Amino acid sequence: MSTETTPPERLVKSKQRVADHGEVFTPSWLVNDMLDLVKPETERIDSRFLEPACGSGNFLVPILQRKLAAVQARHGRSDFEKRHYALFALMCVYGIELLADNAAECRENLLAVFTQFVGAEPSDVWARAASTVLAANIVQGDALQMTDATGAPITFPEWGYLGRGKYQRRDFGYSNLTERGSFQGTLFEAFEEHEIFVPSRTYPPMTVQELAA
Ligand SMILES: C[S@@+](CC[C@H](N)C(=O)[O-])C[C@H]1O[C@@H](n2cnc3c(N)ncnc32)[C@H](O)[C@@H]1O
Numbered sequence: 001m002s003t004e005t006t007p008p009e010r011l012v013k014s015k016q017r018v019a020d021h022g023e024v025f026t027p028s029w030l031v032n033d034m035l036d037l038v039k040p041e042t043e044r045i046d047s048r049f050l051e052p053a054c055g056s057g058n059f060l061v062p063i064l065q066r067k068l069a070a071v072q073a074r075h076g077r078s079d080f081e082k083r084h085y086a087l088f089a090l091m092c093v094y095g096i097e098l099l100a101d102n103a104a105e106c107r108e109n110l111l112a113v114f115t116q117f118v119g120a121e122p123s124d125v126w127a128r129a130a131s132t133v134l135a136a137n138i139v140q141g142d143a144l145q146m147t148d149a150t151g152a153p154i155t156f157p158e159w160g161y162l163g164r165g166k167y168q169r170r171d172f173g174y175s176n177l178t179e180r181g182s183f184q185g186t187l188f189e190a191f192e193e194h195e196i197f198v199p200s201r202t203y204p205p206m207t208v209q210e211l212a213a
Contacts, residue, residue: 021098026058035062042066045074045089050156052143054095056105060138064093064110068117083118083126084165087208090114091133091159091167096143096174103140110134128212133159146175155200167206170199 009027017023026034041047043066051059067089075081093110097103111130120126136157141148148154154174162168176197 017099023055023099023102025055028058028062031058031062035059035066043070045070045085046092046161048092048094050094050096052096054097054106054138055102057095057109060093060095060106061109061113064090064113067092068113071117080165084161084208086114086118087126087129087133088159088161088167090130091137091157091161093137094156095138096141096154097138098140098142100140100149103138107131107134107138110138125208125212129208132211133157146178158199162205165207167208167211169203169206171201172197172199 009025011025011027012018013023035042041049042063045067047067049060049063051057054060068086071082071085071089075085090110095103095106097106111127111134114120114130115122115127118126120130139148139154139156141154146154155171156174156177157169157171160168
């Protein structure tokens with residue numbers, strides 16, 4: 001009979017970090033219970049999730065895993081579609097984290113889930129494209145001040161998958177994005193989004209190779 005047991009999850013890195021930054025990670029059972037409250041959204045490839053204090057990704061990693069399960073179910077028969085939709089799923093996951101080491105860990109953890117799913121080696125085009133996406137989507141910064149580590153206003157890319165291997169990227173200011181909800185139930189609700197929110201930058205459609213370059 002095996003006496004092996006799963007080691008307990010490490011929820012605290014140090015007492016000092018708890019005192020300085022309120023750094024206590026959420027256990028996976030609680031994360032999954034919370035995600036189940038919005039289950040259909042977590043299982044939708046193109047639903048966008050932003051964790052404004054994402055730590056090393058305790059929420060974002062299972063969100064990506066759920067989205068990838070949806071990719072497998074819907075596009076698993078074609079390698080081309082599966083890989084492109086998997087990258088699109090990753091593009092819909094966003095985080096802000098104050099501490100550099102946590103932000104880096106979060107990117108690494110998400111990258112590992114993605115590369116394992118698509119069967120990519122760390123140096124190949126899919127892994128490099130995913131790293132480009134993660135560098136833009138997981139921001140080291142202060143979610144309350146809405147500034148990045150250099151003190152500049154946080155911007156996020158809004159990604160779209162156009163089909164046939166092409167992605168669209170438009171960048172928006174984070175402060176701009178947080179205002180979207182406040183228009184609900186007001187006169188502005190009658191406007192189309194593009195009439196109120198103007199991207200700070202619009203990119204030409206890009207392939208995976210171009211994202212990786
Ligand atoms: C309670 S931990 C939660 C981490 C993760 N969300 C989880 O549930 O495992 C809070 C995290 O927020 C980060 N943090 C604290 N203040 C922040 C701020 N103003 N902006 C962004 N991140 C912040 C901390 O460094 C820490 O990693």
